[in-house]
Amino acid sequence: MEMNDIILKKRMGNALSKAEIAFFIEGYTKGEIPDYQASALLMAIMFQKLDIEETVNLTESMKMSGDTVDLSPINGIKVDKHSTGGVGDKTTLIVGPIVASCGVPVAKMSGRGLGFTGGTVDKMESVPGMQTTMDTDHFISQVNRIGLAVIGQTGHIAPADKKLYALRDVTATIDNLSLISSSIMSKKLAAGADAILLDVKCGSGAFMKDIDDATSLAEMMVHIGHQFNKKTVAVVTDMSQPLGHAVGNSLEVMEAIHTLKGQGPKDITELSLELSSIMIYLGGRSKSLDEGRKMAAKSIADGRALEKFRQFISAQSGNPDVTNDESLFPQAEHEISMHAHENGFIHGIDANSIGLASQHTGAGRMIMGETIDLSAGIVLQKKVGDVVQVGDILATIQGNDEKKLQAAKIECIDAFQIGKKKPAGEPLIKKIIGLL
Amino acid sequence: MEMNDIILKKRMGNALSKAEIAFFIEGYTKGEIPDYQASALLMAIMFQKLDIEETVNLTESMKMSGDTVDLSPINGIKVDKHSTGGVGDKTTLIVGPIVASCGVPVAKMSGRGLGFTGGTVDKMESVPGMQTTMDTDHFISQVNRIGLAVIGQTGHIAPADKKLYALRDVTATIDNLSLISSSIMSKKLAAGADAILLDVKCGSGAFMKDIDDATSLAEMMVHIGHQFNKKTVAVVTDMSQPLGHAVGNSLEVMEAIHTLKGQGPKDITELSLELSSIMIYLGGRSKSLDEGRKMAAKSIADGRALEKFRQFISAQSGNPDVTNDESLFPQAEHEISMHAHENGFIHGIDANSIGLASQHTGAGRMIMGETIDLSAGIVLQKKVGDVVQVGDILATIQGNDEKKLQAAKIECIDAFQIGKKKPAGEPLIKKIIGLL
Numbered sequence: 001m002e003m004n005d006i007i008l009k010k011r012m013g014n015a016l017s018k019a020e021i022a023f024f025i026e027g028y029t030k031g032e033i034p035d036y037q038a039s040a041l042l043m044a045i046m047f048q049k050l051d052i053e054e055t056v057n058l059t060e061s062m063k064m065s066g067d068t069v070d071l072s073p074i075n076g077i078k079v080d081k082h083s084t085g086g087v088g089d090k091t092t093l094i095v096g097p098i099v100a101s102c103g104v105p106v107a108k109m110s111g112r113g114l115g116f117t118g119g120t121v122d123k124m125e126s127v128p129g130m131q132t133t134m135d136t137d138h139f140i141s142q143v144n145r146i147g148l149a150v151i152g153q154t155g156h157i158a159p160a161d162k163k164l165y166a167l168r169d170v171t172a173t174i175d176n177l178s179l180i181s182s183s184i185m186s187k188k189l190a191a192g193a194d195a196i197l198l199d200v201k202c203g204s205g206a207f208m209k210d211i212d213d214a215t216s217l218a219e220m221m222v223h224i225g226h227q228f229n230k231k232t233v234a235v236v237t238d239m240s241q242p243l244g245h246a247v248g249n250s251l252e253v254m255e256a257i258h259t260l261k262g263q264g265p266k267d268i269t270e271l272s273l274e275l276s277s278i279m280i281y282l283g284g285r286s287k288s289l290d291e292g293r294k295m296a297a298k299s300i301a302d303g304r305a306l307e308k309f310r311q312f313i314s315a316q317s318g319n320p321d322v323t324n325d326e327s328l329f330p331q332a333e334h335e336i337s338m339h340a341h342e343n344g345f346i347h348g349i350d351a352n353s354i355g356l357a358s359q360h361t362g363a364g365r366m367i368m369g370e371t372i373d374l375s376a377g378i379v380l381q382k383k384v385g386d387v388v389q390v391g392d393i394l395a396t397i398q399g400n401d402e403k404k405l406q407a408a409k410i411e412c413i414d415a416f417q418i419g420k421k422k423p424a425g426e427p428l429i430k431k432i433i434g435l436l
Numbered sequence: 437m438e439m440n441d442i443i444l445k446k447r448m449g450n451a452l453s454k455a456e457i458a459f460f461i462e463g464y465t466k467g468e469i470p471d472y473q474a475s476a477l478l479m480a481i482m483f484q485k486l487d488i489e490e491t492v493n494l495t496e497s498m499k500m501s502g503d504t505v506d507l508s509p510i511n512g513i514k515v516d517k518h519s520t521g522g523v524g525d526k527t528t529l530i531v532g533p534i535v536a537s538c539g540v541p542v543a544k545m546s547g548r549g550l551g552f553t554g555g556t557v558d559k560m561e562s563v564p565g566m567q568t569t570m571d572t573d574h575f576i577s578q579v580n581r582i583g584l585a586v587i588g589q590t591g592h593i594a595p596a597d598k599k600l601y602a603l604r605d606v607t608a609t610i611d612n613l614s615l616i617s618s619s620i621m622s623k624k625l626a627a628g629a630d631a632i633l634l635d636v637k638c639g640s641g642a643f644m645k646d647i648d649d650a651t652s653l654a655e656m657m658v659h660i661g662h663q664f665n666k667k668t669v670a671v672v673t674d675m676s677q678p679l680g681h682a683v684g685n686s687l688e689v690m691e692a693i694h695t696l697k698g699q700g701p702k703d704i705t706e707l708s709l710e711l712s713s714i715m716i717y718l719g720g721r722s723k724s725l726d727e728g729r730k731m732a733a734k735s736i737a738d739g740r741a742l743e744k745f746r747q748f749i750s751a752q753s754g755n756p757d758v759t760n761d762e763s764l765f766p767q768a769e770h771e772i773s774m775h776a777h778e779n780g781f782i783h784g785i786d787a788n789s790i791g792l793a794s795q796h797t798g799a800g801r802m803i804m805g806e807t808i809d810l811s812a813g814i815v816l817q818k819k820v821g822d823v824v825q826v827g828d829i830l831a832t833i834q835g836n837d838e839k840k841l842q843a844a845k846i847e848c849i850d851a852f853q854i855g856k857k858k859p860a861g862e863p864l865i866k867k868i869i870g871l872l
Contacts, residue, residue, distance in 0.1 A: 004605075004606050007479075007608035008608035011479070011482060034471070034472075035470070035471065035472035036470075036472045036474070036603060036606075037606060037607055038472070039472040039475050039476040039479075040476065040478065040479045046480075047483045167472060169440075170439075170440050171443055172440055172441075172476065
């Protein structure tokens with residue numbers, strides 16, 4: 001088999017066989033197939049697409065390119081959750097404790113990466129003492145003991161995807177549904193859960209800008225999951241404005257704590273209950289989504305979700321007192337405010353601009369391996385639909401580098417759109433795909 | 437400027453600016469832009485094409501990526517000839533002496549490369565003592581003295597093209613008209629001639645299999661030449677069967693000598709006269725093609741063309757006695773014959789199969805830098821339209837490695853198609869493009 005022939009075959013619009021895809025992924029992972037042939041194939045795929053069978057085979061090859069995690073020593077139906085990424089999305093830190101407190105084991109591996117803020121493990125590290133690495137035995141025993149563990153993803157999960165993603169990033173070959181789907185699903189499948197819930201974000205702050213693309217991505221990933229005999233559900237949710245008020249690392253953990261106390265922003269609370277209800281249902285702990293939702297709401301109301309969060313922090317060597325004392329989090333030296341210049345209603349808060357501003361405060365990485373400022377970020381004081389008057393604070397911007405904050409402020413200003421009439425607003429949950 | 441943005445721009449179907457193309461070519465030549473970004477762009481070009489302006493700009497950038505040759509110290513209008521490559525094409529060795537003897541200076545740089553046989557400089561080296569490298573001063577003074585010099589191309593002519601071609605070869609991005617045209621024309625333009633004659637081969641033994649593609653390539657190259665203010669003419673010629681009878685290195689030089697003596701095969705003689713007539717006309721030595729053709733024919737008839745060939749050999753330290761004594765050429769140790777198994781007429785001789793068989797005798801390189809067997813190759817005893825009877829020799833295959841010859845024989849057998857009726861045959865000269 002010759003890589004040049006495989007590239008030509010795809011260029012001519014023919015489907016690649018399972019063996020050809022495996023040849024490519026195995027050879028590329030080992031470094032036997034060079035980057036320049038891989039990028040030529042990727043670009044041919046941008047034009048000729050992969051059909052669903054090729055996409056499933058690509059997912060399988062990437063999944064098998066490294067370690068796969070065996071979660072079978074964990075009792076119960078393990079449900080994993082994945083978000084395609086947005087601005088202010090701290091739901092893992094809320095949903096994890098809720099569903100664990102309802103009896104669904106959560107054994108989650110999460111990333112760091114580049115982005116508007118750190119990843120879930122970066123956010124967790126803003127809790128003093130919190131550890132996010134442990135060996136598999138420890139990880140499994142923690143889930144069996146308290147129902148919840150979240151650790152950083154090891155480098156051995158789907159290394160082919162890691163290498164290919166880095167290549168796609170610099171060769172204008174990111175935005176293809178099959179490549180995106182197989183990238184996400186190969187890692188989720190390697191991570192070993194029994195059921196998978198996918199939160200596909202849609203809107204200006206998300207990779208998928210419109211509902212049709214987001215729906216297609218959701219459907220493709222659900223289809224892939226089913227091909228691997230995994231219960232898989234996708235929800236398409238709004239990311240036209242940031243989720244909740246807080247965008248940053250410690251800021252988001254604090255907002256997660258508020259939400260677990262029943263005092264969170266409406267949208268974050270609603271989304272967390274929705275995601276929890278599906279996970280509880282997939283985990284076999286409820287007979288319906290409605291019942292799951294009631295269980296989730298009750299776990300917040302009676303404090304069990306918050307208590308599970310504290311257990312989780314303690315189990316990973318963190319200080320659980322952060323749930324009562326926010327001064328324990330890293331503190332920002334500087335804070336500046338952004339004020340409204342007109343009266344009216346907030347019509348839109350461009351999530352992408354807020355995300356970039358957050359990244360530029362120091363809350364997110366610009367390059368791999370960069371240290372991030374865990375205290376930095378943005379707190380929105382107004383959300384879409386709120387009334388504003390001239391001089392009202394729209395957002396506060398905080399961090400340790402004052403210059404960066406001023407630059408971020410300029411980026412934030414254009415993010416807010418103010419109009420005279422009350423706007424209709426976007427529904428938060430747009431679609432659920434994969435539930436029978 | 438970011439290479440990723442340039443790739444995306446082309447992927448989306450937009451035209452690249454002159455500055456973007458220059459950024460790519462300069463960065464790629466210097467190694468600042470990696471192969472994997474170049475191959476992604478090349479694949480995007482396969483799908484979205486380059487328009488004529490982009491193609492001209494690409495040609496310009498590649499031309500300027502290395503040295504350009506200044507032929508202005510040579511008196512007269514310098515005319516270069518380029519063949520897109522076929523099987524048995526030894527016309528440079530015939531046309532060069534003819535047109536030089538008619539007063540048109542020929543200062544030619546020629547390649548080696550991979551192929552069915554060696555390149556022109558390899559063929560020349562089958563003449564004992566023949567030198568194919570010299571410095572520019574020597575090269576120019578030889579042309580001024582005898583009107584003709586042919587040397588190997590230096591590595592500094594269009595290095596961007598050299599690097600890109602090697603990449604295209606392994607990423608299934610060869611067959612795009614703009615990439616092919618700019619590759620050829622960048623080298624021709626850097627080589628400094630005043631006028632360019634392009635012989636675009638068409639048929640099974642050529643890169644362009646059909647007349648429409650060959651015509652498009654010819655038209656594009658002529659257009660590029662005109663954009664650079666060079667007189668440029670293209671002829672589209674048949675390559676459905678090999679040219680002449682000899683395919684190899686020394687074998688082809690011998691056939692060139694026969695042709696210069698007026699004893700060459702009909703097709704080689706005809707093509708050489710046609711190409712010579714155009715070069716004489718472009719070189720300002722005739723008022724019409726007809727007059728140029730008569731001058732060319734006369735130079736053969738009165739021995740001036742052969743005498744020019746002998747001068748040329750002597751000037752480059754070769755032994756001119758090869759024109760009288762073929763035993764001076766490298767001799768093959770082995771020769772085997774291939775016989776006809778049926779009676780009839782030769783309907784076709786697949787040039788591609790004969791070319792591959794020739795390569796496999798040792799006459800052509802499989803990998804860069806390989807030594808070739810200058811004595812090896814194939815002599816066709818029959819051509820399309822000839823009558824054959826069972827037992828007639830169709831071809832002889834010669835060289836120094838008997839095993840290779842047996843393998844080549846098997847490849848040759850399928851090349852010959854024999855039918856009952858006399859075939860119509862293909863016209864040799866299909867089109868002439870660029871003559872006003």
